[in-house]
Amino acid sequence: MERKGDGSGLGCSELSFGSVFTGSSPKLSDGTRFTGSPSRTGSLKDTRNSCPRVDVFVCTADPTIEPPIMVISTVLSAMAYDYPPEKLAIYLSDDAGSDLTFYALLEASIFARQWIPFCKKFNVQPRSPAAYFVSTSPPDDGGGQSQTRDFLAIKKLYREMEDRIETATMLGRIPEEARLKHEGFSQWDSYSSKRDHDTILKILIDSKDPCSTDIDGSALPTLVYLAREKRPQHFHNFKAGAMNALIRVSSKISNGANHSQSRLFLRVITNVEFHGTDGCGGPLYIGTGCFHRRDTLCGREFNQDSKIDWKKHDDHRRQQSVHELEAEAKTLASCTFEQNTQWGNEMGLKYGCPVEDVITGLSIQCKGWKSAYLNPERKAFLGLAPSTLPQVLVQHKRWSEGDFQILLSQYSPAWYAHGRISLGLQLGYCCYCLWAPNCLATLYYSIIPSLCLLKGISLFPQVSSPWFLPFAYVIFGKYISSLVEFIRADGTVLGWWNEQRIWLYKRTSSYLFATTDTILKKLGFGDTAFAITDKVADEDVSERYEKEMMEFGSASPMFVVLSTLAMLNLFCLVGVVKKVIMNESFARLYQTMPLQILLCGVLVLVNFPLYQGLLLRKDRGRMPTSVTLKSSAVALLVCAIFSFLH
Numbered sequence: 228m229e230r231k232g233d234g235s236g237l238g239c240s241e242l243s244f245g246s247v248f249t250g251s252s253p254k255l256s257d258g259t260r261f262t263g264s265p266s267r268t269g270s271l272k273d274t275r276n277s278c279p280r281v282d283v284f285v286c287t288a289d290p291t292i293e294p295p296i297m298v299i300s301t302v303l304s305a306m307a308y309d310y311p312p313e314k315l316a317i318y319l320s321d322d323a324g325s326d327l328t329f330y331a332l333l334e335a336s337i338f339a340r341q342w343i344p345f346c347k348k349f350n351v352q353p354r355s356p357a358a359y360f361v362s363t364s365p366p367d368d369g370g371g372q373s374q375t376r377d378f379l380a381i382k383k384l385y386r387e388m389e390d391r392i393e394t395a396t397m398l399g400r401i402p403e404e405a406r407l408k409h410e411g412f413s414q415w416d417s418y419s420s421k422r423d424h425d426t427i428l429k430i431l432i433d434s435k436d437p438c439s440t441d442i443d444g445s446a447l448p449t450l451v452y453l454a455r456e457k458r459p460q461h462f463h464n465f466k467a468g469a470m471n472a473l474i475r476v477s478s479k480i481s482n483g484a485n486h487s488q489s490r491l492f493l494r495v496i497t498n499v500e501f502h503g504t505d506g507c508g509g510p511l512y513i514g515t516g517c518f519h520r521r522d523t524l525c526g527r528e529f530n531q532d533s534k535i536d537w538k539k540h541d542d543h544r545r546q547q548s549v550h551e552l553e554a555e556a557k558t559l560a561s562c563t564f565e566q567n568t569q570w571g572n573e574m575g576l577k578y579g580c581p582v583e584d585v586i587t588g589l590s591i592q593c594k595g596w597k598s599a600y601l602n603p604e605r606k607a608f609l610g611l612a613p614s615t616l617p618q619v620l621v622q623h624k625r626w627s628e629g630d631f632q633i634l635l636s637q638y639s640p641a642w643y644a645h646g647r648i649s650l651g652l653q654l655g656y657c658c659y660c661l662w663a664p665n666c667l668a669t670l671y672y673s674i675i676p677s678l679c680l681l682k683g684i685s686l687f688p689q690v691s692s693p694w695f696l697p698f699a700y701v702i703f704g705k706y707i708s709s710l711v712e713f714i715r716a717d718g719t720v721l722g723w724w725n726e727q728r729i730w731l732y733k734r735t736s737s738y739l740f741a742t743t744d745t746i747l748k749k750l751g752f753g754d755t756a757f758a759i760t761d762k763v764a765d766e767d768v769s770e771r772y773e774k775e776m777m778e779f780g781s782a783s784p785m786f787v788v789l790s791t792l793a794m795l796n797l798f799c800l801v802g803v804v805k806k807v808i809m810n811e812s813f814a815r816l817y818q819t820m821p822l823q824i825l826l827c828g829v830l831v832l833v834n835f836p837l838y839q840g841l842l843l844r845k846d847r848g849r850m851p852t853s854v855t856l857k858s859s860a861v862a863l864l865v866c867a868i869f870s871f872l873h
């Protein structure tokens with residue numbers, strides 16, 4: 228006989244889901260105030276004079292998980308922008324201070340002399356050589372013999388460069404010949420470790436130098452390597468610290484009005500949610516794929532005089548030699564430079580938050596600046612998204628933890644931003660900031676209804692009750708609208724279904740750990756950390772990725788939580804099926820607990836790859852046996868305790 232359950236947990240969960248849903252309402256607004264793109268506003272050649280200077284920042288912090296060859300492909304793609312080279316400067320910040328990355332950048336500065344004219348001549352897409360040579364085969368005769376010849380020649384050059392860099396990376400040592408040839412390597416003479424070294428700075432290409440030209444004699448963009456000073460006694464503030472050093476150093480060298488950073492692509496967030504927030508004052512700054520005016524990052528308030536006449540501001544003359552300039556710029560990246568200054572607080576990217584980008588963007592918008600969303604057909608930025616489940620979960624833990632910290636910080640979108648930005652944008656920020664605590668509602672829905680189903684306790688209204696309708700409406704409405712959003716963002720139904728899986732996994736593991744860590748930090752336990760997203764995968768991991776197999780492989784605590792939830796739902800479903808077979812009529816069960824049956828069934832379906840990993844797979848990507856044992860034992864225990872208590 229079924230019993231009525233206590234609705235307070237359900238009510239809190241609904242409230243929590245409702246608050247996130249309300250927060251996501253800005254996406255319904257029809258944004259896109261800014262539709263212009265270089266291709267629509269005429270050729271860049273015509274508008275050359277009015278183009279602002281642009282400084283592009285590329286960050287790296289570990290040559291093992293961000294391999295130098297990958298880093299320089301990003302650099303080369305930015306160098307090959309269809310943009311006046313004398314107005315473009317590319318900066319590579321290397322927080323590992325690795326001579327291997329420097330060596331790769333040196334190689335890139337030489338390869339760029341051939342790559343940039345090749346890109347311009349044949350309008351190459353994409354302009355990252357690594358991506359281009361993987362996705363493009365030699366042009367057929369339609370391109371003409373010269374194109375085929377040039378393609379094969381540049382590909383050969385690229386492969387040779389790739390070989391040299393990969394060999395050096397594998398050996399962990401720079402070829403002696405290269406070391407002797409370039410004075411830049413002498414800066415590593417005093418290097419002790421990645422956490423203890425002087426500032427290393429080298430202008431590898433100076434666009435003002437008439438000798439810095441490509442093979443066609445055209446100017447090349449400026450290219451700079453920077454490893455800011457690191458000392459064990461000075462906290463380095465992760466990416467925010469690196470970015471602030473770059474902002475200061477670049478202001479000395481090229482003083483580009485705008486900055487951008489490369490990487491990353493998030494389908495629904497960028498295509499749907501940012502499109503919506505654009506109508507409420509502009510999308511969030513998510514650290515990548517954005518351009519900024521330099522003064523917005525330097526803490527300036529917006530006022531009527533903030534409008535820039537780009538032509539006037541373009542005049543960046545320089546008296547010093549490159550060596551003098553390097554020496555002067557080095558002091559700006561020293562550990563002590565920021566002492567007793569507003570850097571990291573009122574100036575530059577903010578410190579102390581694992582999502583330095585979002586908190587900085589919020590404070591910029593609170594100072595009256597607006598951002599604009601531009602999503603041209605030809606993507607301005609393409610990046611690398613994590614390809615394995617552990618990478619996704621670690622990345623989302625950092626993001627959701629950082630966003631939750633912002634909610635509780637002095638810059639909270641809930642109170643600090645009130646009156647400073649539009650209500651729609653405030654809600655938009657809150658939606659992301661509530662990701663982490665929302666795990667509690669998701670956990671409730673993943674555990675309690677299934678356990679109650681096992682015990683015959685009805686939580687939701689019966690099919691015959693008029694209250695059934697709002698629940699059914701919300702559930703179906705939510706899923707249909709998310710499917711439509713996904714398809715609108717060029718996704719597929721299968722992609723959407725996989726997204727639902729990842730949605731559940733993130734919420735029940737990353738967000739749970741993020742919530743716990745945030746609360747512990749608030750209570751004074753633990754420090755802020757920045758777990759860098761791994762950008763490489765072993766060969767067999769990549770093979771499984773190609774076969775669309777989910778990667779587990781490690782006994783991480785997040786996997787224990789996910790597996791326990793999956794096993795618990797499986798046990799509950801098996802228990803119900805057993806009950807139906809033994810004595811109950813399915814029709815009666817369905818009449819009284821349809822939503823619980825549906826929920827438990829869907830959870831089991833969603834968790835299918837987990838059951839495969841826990842029970843069926845034999846490859847190295849399977850779940851470790853210890854996780855299978857732990858999760859099954861805990862799930863059984865919870866079912867037993869619940870049955871005993873009720």
Ligand SMILES: O=c1ccn([C@@H]2O[C@H](COP(=O)(O)OP(=O)(O)O[C@H]3O[C@H](CO)[C@@H](O)[C@H](O)[C@H]3O)[C@@H](O)[C@H]2O)c(=O)[nH]1
Nearest residue numbers: 286287288322465466469491513514515581582622759760
């Ligand atoms: O001490 C550090 C730590 C990280 N980084 C660099 O920061 C970048 C972003 O780190 P990553 O681990 O790749 O983070 P993602 O989650 O992939 O990046 C997104 O989320 C971050 C905020 O969490 C933003 O800073 C990024 O711009 C945005 O792309 C990488 O290039 C790192 O090399 C540093 O330069 N120094």
